[in-house]
Amino acid sequence: MSRYIVRRLLQAIVTLFVLSLLLFAWLRSLPGGPVSALLGERSTPEDRAALEQALGLDQPIFIQYLRFLERAAQGQFGVSTGVLPGRDALEIFLSRFPATIELSFFALTLAILLGIPLGYLAARHRGTFLDTGSVLFSLVGIAVPVFFLAFALKYVFAIQLGVLPPSGRQSVGINATHITGMYVLDGLLTREWDAAWDALRHLILPAVALSSIPFAVILRITRASVLEVLDEDYVRTAQAKGLRAATIRGRHVLRNALIPVVTTIGLQTGALLAGAVLTERVFTFRGVGHALAYGFETRDYAVLQVLIMMAALIYILVNMVVDIAYAAIDPRVRVR
Known part of the structure; x- marks a missing residue:
């Protein structure tokens, strides 16, 4: 190892x-x-x-x-000329990074909580309306551009219905204490429940938009993996021995089917950084993606350097951790 x-x-x-x-x-x-x-x-x-x-x-x-x-x-990327003129580029990244982490965490959590159960149920009920509907739903999630979905969600739920805030990370009138830069977590740590709830409401629309592609990919990979495992000989043997259906599903089917899903989740975690550029721009969610988009507009080379380098470093580290976890789950990977 x-x-x-x-x-x-x-x-x-x-x-x-x-x-x-x-x-x-x-x-x-x-x-x-x-x-x-x-x-x-x-x-x-x-x-x-x-x-x-x-x-x-x-x-x-x-x-x-x-x-x-x-x-x-040495962490010296220069001074910003466009995003926040006069401020150190690395400081801009460090100040914006918690917002992107918070948004990506909620988006990935939403994609996992919906994608894995729906993918498993679609495979278990292969050929039924549930299976067909799940596949079509995942295709829509992959085909619809993130920025279009973001604009559509913003128009319907923020402008037309007015049930969710259209932009920003927190309402102007909220007097919140910021410790980590993750506004929901800060509200929970300081027990400022109104600030935490307000920050969560601001997260819903961008998180849903950002989770669309990871959700669709995780659903399809889970479905395909479960279908493959269900056809394995050891599953048929377990059924022939008379093991309980819950034991077969948990110990033999789901456990083995989740191995490729873990790798997919890791890849989607890195991809969320790229999707955050469009999502944060639409919702004026001031994270790394928003700074990167504004850096391109203003030709802020210092900010572009640090944001792209750090995003690449995070992507590499996430995938390395996923590969190591994959090897720990499946020892066959270590010898390939």
Whole structure:
């Protein structure tokens, strides 16, 4: 097991190195470059040359990349020029990250609580109306773009019905104490129940929109995995021995069927960061996705660097943890 973990760590390091190289090359190829973002389009050639020298942009590209890695390792990504001008880019990420974590947690929890039971029931009642309806529902969840679903939910439940707030993380009139940056958790920790309830109401619509694709994927993977396990010989043997149906479903069917579902959940956890860009933008939910979208609009290179690098790092770490958990559940994975 330890050799497998070391191998996955080495793969994660190599992946992160390649991603940093791609990010460095991509940001340098964007129109205008960091100098124009800092000085503006009307800057003089002398000012541009002085800033390029100060930033080391007049050095060979290989030297620039090594300095980029050195600064990234120290957490020095520069100062924001667009999202929050004058503020350290890493601080912006750290201040926005709890909001995205809170939103992703609720979205993933919703997807798991609905996707796994519906997928299991669809497989157990194969060919029935429940099975057909679940499959069609999952196809709609995958096919409908997240931003369209977000706008539709916002229009119906916030604008037309007025039962849920249309944007933001908490109402303006709420005097809440913020400890972790996760508003629902903060309200529970401080026993400010009105603040926790208000933050939860603001989470419902963006969480539902963000959970649509993970829910559909988890449902389909669970259904396919349960169907595959139901056809295995050891399930038929357990049935022939006269074991109780509850024992067969829990110990033999569901336990083995959940192995690929665990991997899927891990992949969807990383994918939620990408979906959060659109969802947070629609609902003005000030998390990492909202900052990333605004960073593109304002060509805030410092913020783009730290947000993309940190999102990639989180994605890699989540998938590494899932792979290790997968190997612990199924020992056959370790020798592949």
